[in-house]
Amino acid sequence: MADLDAFFEIAQSLGRHKLRTALTALGVFLGIFIFVLMSGLGPALQGAVQKRMAGFATNAVFMWGQRTSMPHAGMQPNRPVRFKNDDIAPLSRLEGVEHLAPRNQLGGFRAGAVVKRHGKTGSYQVAGDYPAFQYIQVPLMRAGRYINDRGLVERRKVAVIGEEVARGLFAPGEEPIGGAIEVNGIHFEVVGVFGTRAQGQQGDQQVRAVHVPFSTFQQAFHFGDHVSWFAMTARPGVDGADLERRARALLAERHKLAPDDELAIGSWNAAKQFAKQGTLFLAIQVILVLAGFLSLLAGAIGVLTILLITVRERTKEIGVRKALGATPRSVVAIVLAEAIMLTAAAGYVGLVAGVATIELANWLFVRFQVPLGDMHVSLEFAAIATVILIVVGAVAGLIPALRAAAIQPIEALRDE
Amino acid sequence: MWRQDGRLYGGSGPGSALGLARSVLRLNAINKYYQVGSHRLHVLRDVDAEIEDGELVSIMGASGSGKSTLLNILGILDRYDGGEYWLGDTLVRDLSETQAARYRNRFIGFVFQSFNLLPFKTALENVALPLYYQGVSRRARNRTAMQYLERVGLAEWAEHRPNELSGGQKQRVAIARALIGKPKIILADEPTGALDSATSLQIMDLLGEIHASGMTVIVVTHEAEIAARTQRVIRLRDGKIEAAA
Ligand SMILES: Nc1ncnc2c1ncn2[C@@H]1O[C@H](COP(=O)(O)OP(=O)(O)O)[C@@H](O)[C@H]1O
Ligand SMILES: [Mg+2]
Numbered sequence: 001m002a003d004l005d006a007f008f009e010i011a012q013s014l015g016r017h018k019l020r021t022a023l024t025a026l027g028v029f030l031g032i033f034i035f036v037l038m039s040g041l042g043p044a045l046q047g048a049v050q051k052r053m054a055g056f057a058t059n060a061v062f063m064w065g066q067r068t069s070m071p072h073a074g075m076q077p078n079r080p081v082r083f084k085n086d087d088i089a090p091l092s093r094l095e096g097v098e099h100l101a102p103r104n105q106l107g108g109f110r111a112g113a114v115v116k117r118h119g120k121t122g123s124y125q126v127a128g129d130y131p132a133f134q135y136i137q138v139p140l141m142r143a144g145r146y147i148n149d150r151g152l153v154e155r156r157k158v159a160v161i162g163e164e165v166a167r168g169l170f171a172p173g174e175e176p177i178g179g180a181i182e183v184n185g186i187h188f189e190v191v192g193v194f195g196t197r198a199q200g201q202q203g204d205q206q207v208r209a210v211h212v213p214f215s216t217f218q219q220a221f222h223f224g225d226h227v228s229w230f231a232m233t234a235r236p237g238v239d240g241a242d243l244e245r246r247a248r249a250l251l252a253e254r255h256k257l258a259p260d261d262e263l264a265i266g267s268w269n270a271a272k273q274f275a276k277q278g279t280l281f282l283a284i285q286v287i288l289v290l291a292g293f294l295s296l297l298a299g300a301i302g303v304l305t306i307l308l309i310t311v312r313e314r315t316k317e318i319g320v321r322k323a324l325g326a327t328p329r330s331v332v333a334i335v336l337a338e339a340i341m342l343t344a345a346a347g348y349v350g351l352v353a354g355v356a357t358i359e360l361a362n363w364l365f366v367r368f369q370v371p372l373g374d375m376h377v378s379l380e381f382a383a384i385a386t387v388i389l390i391v392v393g394a395v396a397g398l399i400p401a402l403r404a405a406a407i408q409p410i411e412a413l414r415d416e
Numbered sequence: 417m418w419r420q421d422g423r424l425y426g427g428s429g430p431g432s433a434l435g436l437a438r439s440v441l442r443l444n445a446i447n448k449y450y451q452v453g454s455h456r457l458h459v460l461r462d463v464d465a466e467i468e469d470g471e472l473v474s475i476m477g478a479s480g481s482g483k484s485t486l487l488n489i490l491g492i493l494d495r496y497d498g499g500e501y502w503l504g505d506t507l508v509r510d511l512s513e514t515q516a517a518r519y520r521n522r523f524i525g526f527v528f529q530s531f532n533l534l535p536f537k538t539a540l541e542n543v544a545l546p547l548y549y550q551g552v553s554r555r556a557r558n559r560t561a562m563q564y565l566e567r568v569g570l571a572e573w574a575e576h577r578p579n580e581l582s583g584g585q586k587q588r589v590a591i592a593r594a595l596i597g598k599p600k601i602i603l604a605d606e607p608t609g610a611l612d613s614a615t616s617l618q619i620m621d622l623l624g625e626i627h628a629s630g631m632t633v634i635v636v637t638h639e640a641e642i643a644a645r646t647q648r649v650i651r652l653r654d655g656k657i658e659a660a661a
Pocket of ligand 2: 483
């Protein structure tokens with residue numbers, strides 16, 4: 001009953017200055033609205049990159065030979081470093097290696113090769129792969145299967161093609177599985193078609209590729225026992241950077257490289273890359289949340305200012321109330337409650353509007369295939385935002401409330 | 417300690433000695449200063465007074481003689497710098513703001529020259545306000561407030577806001593508000609100061625009725641006609657009691 005009374009008192013007080021109340025409410029509304037949007041945008045941006053990297057082992061390490069940069073063991077610098085099939089077994093036995101996938105590729109890194117079929121041609125990446133490559137860059141099999149051990153052992157002329165390759169070389173409705181494609185005059189039978197979870201440029205490139213068994217590739221394209229690069233994943237719990245270091249050491253020893261010749265072997269560590277990106281996105285998120293907080297703060301300062309004005313205007317009223325028996329506590333309570341109610345009501349509307357906007361944006365992203373991640377606002381976030389709202393309201397109301405409580409009735413009631 | 421003192425006073429005061437009604441309040445050598453810049457203004461000088469239960473007393477004096485200051489001290493709206501103020505058998509001194517608020521709410525009803533009604537509240541809500549601070553429910557509050565409005569003859573005006581009322585009507589609402597908490601004392605500071613003489617007389621009649629119903633009423637005024645309608649006049653001059661009749 002008494003609570004309902006307080007509510008009525010506050011509603012009456014807020015209702016007396018409709019424009020002022022509306023403007024303050026607008027400030028809080030915008031504060032929370034922007035706060036929610038900013039908080040939702042961070043995960044969306046992060047999601048965009050994660051989607052780009054989706055289907056890619058986060059613990060992958062890549063390694064390729066370059067040229068020596070220092071003399072070692074009586075050999076001159078600038079000697080090319082070529083990995084060989086002999087390196088495969090020792091590397092696969094290296095502590096902490098989960099999957100090892102040696103790889104060869106026609107043309108250079110990211111270069112294409114001409115792939116033909118029945119007069120249709122296209123330029124695609126052509127790679128010789130181990131079955132284990134599917135653990136490094138995870139294919140989404142649309143049809144058929146990936147390269148298997150039998151293909152590798154028997155050097156079968158089979159190919160697994162990306163869905164863009166299938167679209168380019170096969171007529172619509174034509175079954176790619178069992179079809180033949182030709183690379184450098186060699187025919188391969190298509191045994192699988194794969195897509196990818198990766199989005200953007202990364203994803204586009206992945207599905208414009210032809211994977212054939214590693215052994216078949218070496219024989220067909222005269223690569224001898226050459227390995228262009230090694231891809232490997234670290235066992236769970238093994239540090240990717242540590243594995244990278246040890247694999248480099250092993251290869252350096254096998255190829256008689258100076259242990260400190262950093263340039264002889266090139267390597268790339270996904271974990272490090274992900275970590276870097278993680279830091280970047282954390283920074284962006286922090287900035288976004290900070291911006292959100294600042295807008296919230298602006299709203300709170302608005303509440304504070306308006307309440308200070310209101311308290312000043314209500315000096316006489318508060319004096320009268322005190323003369324009639326209002327305790328300092330009841331005066332504090334009523335100003336605080338007013339601040340909290342105003343903040344909570346306006347903020348709640350801002351929260352709902354923010355979430356609705358995010359949902360709408362998500363819908364639009366999906367509808368128009370914008371490669372952004374889900375903007376999402378979790379239940380916990382809503383709960384936290386609610387608590388923030390109440391705290392902001394209370395903090396904004398505290399100074400005016402204490403000022404109101406300090407009003408002396410005789411000062412307020414003095415007849416001029 | 418002070419309770420014993422209180423009883424001592426209760427037992428040996430002039431009121432009890434004469435076998436009259438117990439005093440509702442007693443002032444003992446009250447002194448009050450105001451600091452004005454570097455100057456210390458002595459506003460009340462050794463004021464002694466005793467007011468008995470059910471009395472209708474006026475405090476008279478020229479403007480600036482300290483009447484309002486005295487009344488504010490009686491109403492626990494202001495502090496005093498020396499002496500003792502006994503309200504019943506409670507020594508009013510160094511009360512916390514919360515305690516002071518409670519005493520005001522329970523024991524004192526105020527009537528001001530400028531009415532001091534809350535402009536955005538109806539007459540009924542204004543009258544009901546002291547009960548809000550007693551924790552009375554809205555329904556009960558409004559019911560009681562209506563009875564008090566009837567008592568001052570303004571039942572039909574219950575839903576009107578102060579700006580729709582005449583000066584006399586506003587003061588009646590203020591009196592109803594002063595009465596609703598069933599206080600021991602009504603303190604009125606120039607209650608007719610803003611009213612024409614006919615209305616002033618009506619308000620004095622109303623205060624007379626309230627006194628007749630057994631309540632203690634203290635009226636501050638500088639008008640002799642108003643003072644003449646009270647049982648006893650306390651005269652102040654430059655902060656000193658001049659004579660008690
Ligand atoms: N807050 C104050 N600060 C300084 N001087 C004051 C204050 N209140 C009253 N006074 C002074 O105290 C004296 C008594 O004032 P007051 O009690 O209001 O007189 P009255 O009500 O009899 O006209 C006056 O000289 C007045 O100027
Ligand atoms: Mg005065």
